[in-house]
Every structure is written in C-alpha cells, then in structure tokens.
Amino acid sequence: MKSVVRPLTTLSEVCLDADSIRIQHDNALGDKIVADIYASAETIAKRVVTKPPAVKTLDARIDDILTSRIFGYPIMLAILGVIFWFTIEGANVLSALLADALFGFQDVLTGWFTVVNAPEWLHGVLVLGLYRGLAWVISVMLPPMAIFFPFFTLLEDLGYLPRVAFNLDHVFKKCKACGKQILTMCMGFGCNAAGVVSCRIIDSPRERLIAILTNNFVPCNGRFPTLIAVATIFVAGTLTGEYSTFMIAAMITGLVLLGVLITFAVSWLLSHTLLKGEASSMVLELPPYRKPQFGAILYRSLIDRTLFVLKRAVVMAAPAGALTWILANLYIGDTSILVYFANFLQPFAQAIGLDGFILLAFILGLPANEIVVPILLMSYLSTGYMIEVDSLEELRAIFIDHGWTWLTALCTMLFCLLHWPCTTTLLSAYKESGSTKWTLLTFLLPTVAGIGVCFVVAQTVRLLGLV
Amino acid sequence: MNSTSESHQQMLSRHFGITPAANQFVVALAGNPNVGKSTVFNALTGLRQHTGNWPGKTVDNAQGTFTYQDQSFLLVDLPGTYSILAHSVEEQVARDFICFGRPDVTLVVLDATCLERNLNLALQVMEITPNIVVCVNLMDEARKKNIQVDIKALEQELGVPVVATAARSHEGLEELQAVLYQVAKRNLQPRPKRLVYSPEVEAAVEQLLPKINRLIDHKLDPRWVALRLLDGDQNFIDTISVHLELNPLQITKEAAV
Known part of the structure; x- marks a missing residue:
C-alpha cells in the first residue's frame, strides 16, 4: 500500500484543484467543453462537406415547431388535454353500455341463484361480491384504457415521445436528473411497474434510482380511470354538455401536471440529499417521424396493453370483490368488520379530507390500483344502500349520501395520484434497485407526499370555511 | 510499438x-x-x-x-x-x-x-x-x-x-x-490538430497542467486529463487511479474487484 500513497495523494490534490475551479465556474465547464467540441465539428464539417442546396426536410420543419421554445410546452399540454377529452367523452358512452349489459346480467345471475334455491351467503359472495367487483372493474376501468392506450401508442409510433424528452431535458438537468427520465414516466402512464423496469435506459445508477423512486408520481392507467370517474361524477353534477367534458379534461390534465411537478420537486430533493451528484449529459437522437401503422397500434394497445392490464385487474378484482363482501357482511356485535376497519381509520382519514371507507379502499387496493373504486362502491353499497346503479347521477347520489363534498372528491383524486405504489411496482422496484432500503423509500415517498398534500388541502379548505 | x-x-x-x-x-x-x-x-x-x-x-x-x-x-x-x-x-x-x-x-x-x-x-x-x-x-x-x-x-x-x-x-x-x-509502423506520424476551447476552459486547463504533468508523467495526454477533471467525471478519476499505478500487484487486485 505504501508505494501507492504518493501518486494517489497528488491525484486527490489535482482533483481538489479541479473541483474548486469547476465550482468557480458554476459547474458549467463540462457543458462548455462539450459545446466547444460540437462547435469545432460543425466548423470543420462546413469547410469540407458540399451538400446540395439545403432543403429543410419536413421532419426538421416539424421539429422546429414541436420543440420550439415558444410552442413546445403549449403543444405538449394541448395534446395531453385533447387525448383526455377524447378519452372522457368516449369512456362515458362505453361505460354506460357496459354497465347496462353487465348489471343486467347480474339480475339474470340472481334469478338463477333463486331458481336453484342457493343459500343467501353464496349468492352474496359470488354475485354481490365477486361478480359485481368484476363488473365494476370492467365497466369503469376498461373504457378509459381502451381509448387512452391507442392514442398513446399512436404518439409513440409517430416518434413524438423523444421530442417530449427533448423539450423537458433542461428541466431534468436543473433537478440534476436524466432527461430520459421523461421516457420512463411515459411508460409509467401505461403501468408504473413497466415504468420502473424501463428505467434501465438510464445509464447513471444515481439518475436511474431517482427515476425509479419518482415513477409512481405519474398516474398509471389503473389510477387515471379512478381520476376520471371521480372527476366526472362531481363535475357532471354541476355542469352539463360539452363544457363539462372540457372541465374534466382540464382537471385531469392539471392533476397529471401536478404529478410531473412533484416528480421534478422530489427529483431535485433527492439530488440534493440522498442521491447527491451532477447530471450527466447524453445524446438524444430524434428519430425520423414515421407513418403510424394503425393495425399494429390497435393490436399493441388493445391486446398487449389493455387486455394485459385488464387481466391483471380482473385477477385481483375477483378475490378482492369477494373479500370485500365478506368483510362487509361478517358482523362482530352489530358492526360489520368492514365498518369496524373504516371506523378505525376514520379520524386519520378525516384529517386528510377522506373518509374511513375511501382510505380502506386504497389499502385494499394495494395489489392493483384498478380495484379501488369498485371496492369503495361495494363497501358503500353493502352498508344499506342497495340501489341499482346504472347512471353516473346515481353514483353521485351514493357518494353524496355518504357525506362526500367537492373537497372529498378533490382529496380522493389527490390521494389517488399520490399514494403508495401497487405491489407489482414495488416488486419491480425491488428487483431493479436490489435493495430493501430503496424499495421502502419507493413506498414512503409518494405516501408521505400524498398524506402531506391532502392534509394541507383539507385543513386549509376547512379553515377558510369553503366547505 | x-x-x-x-x-x-x-x-x-x-x-x-x-x-x-x-x-x-x-x-x-x-x-x-x-x-x-x-x-x-x-x-x-x-x-x-x-x-x-x-x-x-x-x-x-x-x-x-x-x-x-x-x-x-x-x-x-x-x-x-x-x-x-x-x-x-x-x-x-x-x-x-x-x-x-x-x-x-x-x-x-x-x-x-x-x-x-x-x-x-x-x-x-x-x-x-x-x-x-x-x-x-x-x-x-x-x-x-x-x-x-x-x-x-x-x-x-x-x-x-x-x-x-x-x-x-x-x-x-x-x-x-x-x-x-x-x-x-510509425512510418506515417499523424499530427492531430489541437482543439481550441473557449478562453475560460483554456485558462482552467492551464491552471491544472503543471500538477497534472507531474502526476501522470507522459503516460497520458495531460490536456485531456485536465479536461476530464474539469468535467468532474468521478468515474474517470476512479479509472485513472487504477491504471496510472503500474505496480502489477495493484492492477491484479483491482482487476479482481
């Protein structure tokens, strides 16, 4: 070891000198060096290459607009908003159709059970629990997915996503994170577990961890139908017509933006505390725009994504539905176990603008976020309000009967955006980070953020007497 | 050769x-x-x-x-x-x-x-x-x-x-x-033109060169080492400390890690 001491000391000396110079220049020397290399390459290329008169390609002209300083952000926002608008408009119609069909069949099922004189509890577990859970998942969750996914795959196919990464790169750099993180967030839109796995495209381990830890701040397709459902129920109750869809789309876009803002904030926080370091630069190639292949898009988005996610939801929803029914119908004294749990959670839930049933639904929804709304509906319905639910208006009535105000709706949406990731995502985070510590943090970060935000919102609104 | x-x-x-x-x-x-x-x-x-x-x-x-x-x-x-x-x-x-x-x-x-x-x-x-x-x-x-x-x-x-x-x-x-x-064969010796950086980068390189020259002793291009250090490339610092040490035992140990 002795023989290496001298040169290593000198190296650390030089490093200290270099560090102090770098800090004098505000850490900008690295970028300057890269910029100078590129400038030289440009100068030399200009001198030695003769090209036919530069016709600006269509791609380049489109890029000038899509990645421009002025139009870049508004276009991204507009595209997101329009996609949500179409999703909500279409999902309303589809949801109603599916609910009609599926709940119609529930009556048929009940008929069969009556015919064979099946015991009441069996009908309860299988029809009112298992089947109704499934019916809710399919009618509430499937339509938004089936519409949103093809649109999103279309953007992917057109080659728009790398442009989004290009537009947002400098913000990530300010947070000392990697610009490619936006691509992992886009994947997170589909499914956070897939988003976490896609963080492999980030080369620096530090930046990869940041991307894994913050992926859950993007609402996955399991959660944003929940957002749409809650928003629709509450906005539709106060407004009508085209204007209401516009409002809902604006709300959802706003929530997604909030998630993105929180991603930036948490990334910045991590880069300055647990995961200190500088952002590394990267080359982002903007691939040529491609003519989308509509057949392939439909196949990929409907079969690969929608059905895959739906299958997972169904697998989770069936047992969860049955379990919820059992919890709601097993009594200790004159209180059902479900109500007992809900009452236990009530004080805390109340403080963050929710109620015990909502919080319980989120907890039972840990295996899959898709089943939160179905569980919530079932626990409300099984506590005495046995009405046939086939329109949003009646859904709204159920919620209002259970004491919902616009604040409850807002906090439910916020908590849906900001709470623990589902088990699949946590498992992926564990596999990708290989550490219990980082997995725990993946759980805690959004949970703490959600409880904090909901608490502040609920308390402020109540203090100001707005509800 | x-x-x-x-x-x-x-x-x-x-x-x-x-x-x-x-x-x-x-x-x-x-x-x-x-x-x-x-x-x-x-x-x-x-x-x-x-x-x-x-x-x-x-x-x-x-x-x-x-x-x-x-x-x-x-x-x-x-x-x-x-x-x-x-x-x-x-x-x-x-x-x-x-x-x-x-x-x-x-x-x-x-x-x-x-x-x-x-x-x-x-x-x-x-x-x-x-x-x-x-x-x-x-x-x-x-x-x-x-x-x-x-x-x-x-x-x-x-x-x-x-x-x-x-x-x-x-x-x-x-x-x-x-x-x-x-x-x-070294019958033809390329003479790469030196890339000239912005004045602030060049000044920073000049500041570091004397110590770097002493440290690396012609084993690497000192200018390039200075640029990487100014870039703050931690990974480079780790690598250079392994490779500059010519003690074979040290290399074996590091290679095993």
Missing part, C-alpha cells in the same frame, strides 16, 4: 481480455452507431473473428485479425458510441480501451452522410492519442444523396490520415489497410 512490452501485454489481457500475438499490431475500431462500423470490421477480418464480452461488462466485444504485407493486425471492435465522455458503460469501455489499452492505431469510422455529428467522436479520440486513422465510410450513400466530402481538406483540418471507403462494396479498403500499416 508498445505491444511488445510485457507489462503492457499483461495489462491488455487482464483489463480488456485481449491477447495479441507477438509482433501483432492492435487496432481499435471506434465509430457512432449505424455508420457501417461492423461492415468495415467484417470486410477487413472476414471469418477470422470471434465475439465475447468485455471483462466484467455486459458489453459485446468482437475481435478479428487480418494480415497486410505479412504483418498481422488484431482488430478490436469497440461499442458504437456518439462520444467517449463516458456517460454510459459502452462509452466507458471505448474510452478506457483507447486511453489505457493504448492500441497501436485507433481507427475511427465516420458516416459521410452526416459528417458533422460523427466528427465529434473523431475530435475526442484525437485528444487522447495521436495514432489515429479516420475512415469516412458510406461514400456510396453520400454520392447518392449528392453530398461531396473533400477528403484532402478534411485531412488538413484534422491533421490525421483520412481514407474514403464504401465498405459494403469493398471500396477503399486496400488503401485503408495501407494507411493503418504505415501508421502502426
């Missing part, structure tokens, strides 16, 4: 899994992705190649041999990268081999149809080693697109030998081999 030195041989095999035969020249093959680097590699080596991994990395490593004028060459295909500033494992592998593996010649393949983007890599390699040959490939595609590249002017701008090729049709490969031979 450092490939004859025994400790260098040991270092090549321990760190890079490369064992050139005695008197065989080592040529590193660098280039951006999709510039026909593999076509050049295949055209030069034919079937005399095998693939594996870089030691300790999940990055492909292809090696092949060719003979020109009775002189054997070992061609090492580096990962395709846009730069060698070591922001990814691929870039790190390429940089470490060019810098510490000290190949006899580094051949940088450029795409004639988008020279501007490709030149960045050539400029970065030129900062590390003077033993460089530039190959402007895909000349056939450039002609199709009516793009002309003035090879002589490029040679002057860079100060290193430049060969135009269209590896798919074996165009220019003979000349490429001849130039590689001349540079490896």
